[in-house]
Amino acid sequence: MFKLVRALLLISVAELLLPCSRADIGAAAHYSPPYLPTACYGGSSARFPTNNLFGAAGEGVWDNGGACGRQYLVRCISAAVPGTCIQGVTIQIKIVDQATTSKSRPSAPNTAFVLSTTAFSAIANLTASSINIEFQEL
Numbered sequence: 001m002f003k004l005v006r007a008l009l010l011i012s013v014a015e016l017l018l019p020c021s022r023a024d025i026g027a028a029a030h031y032s033p034p035y036l037p038t039a040c041y042g043g044s045s046a047r048f049p050t051n052n053l054f055g056a057a058g059e060g061v062w063d064n065g066g067a068c069g070r071q072y073l074v075r076c077i078s079a080a081v082p083g084t085c086i087q088g089v090t091i092q093i094k095i096v097d098q099a100t101t102s103k104s105r106p107s108a109p110n111t112a113f114v115l116s117t118t119a120f121s122a123i124a125n126l127t128a129s130s131i132n133i134e135f136q137e138l
């Protein structure tokens with residue numbers, strides 16, 4: 001009986017910890033206006049977050065359009081030039097477009113995310129064309 005209770009407790013602790021261990025490592029580039037039209041919402045920016053923390057999904061994240069509207073926590077972990085990352089800042093972004101078809105082209109190809117200038121500059125120096133990030137879907 002005690003063994004059973006302990007096993008159940010372990011399972012629920014594991015479930016609590018699991019969301020923290022889903023973080024992934026990848027790269028992020030940035031893009032500038034014009035942001036419209038998008039592969040997710042066409043010519044409308046009505047579903048863009050008002051804080052402008054949004055981005056386009058690279059092929060690994062795009063999920064055949066399933067990524068539209070998904071929210072991710074993103075933080076900068078390193079870059080080619082030391083001091084590029086703004087340490088200790090994590091942003092929450094919303095996917096509004098597909099990186100391969102975005103109207104304005106990414107600063108670097110084949111990244112997991114292409115961030116709006118507002119989002120990118122919140123976590124790194126905008127002079128970098130790409131940064132290494134840790135990201136986690138919410």
Ligand SMILES: *[C@@H]1O[C@H](CO)[C@@H](O)[C@H](O)[C@H]1NC(C)=O
Pocket residue numbers: 081125126127
């Ligand atoms: C961003 O990087 C450039 C080029 O390395 C540098 O001149 C500038 O001072 C940096 N800006 C900040 C805010 O660190």
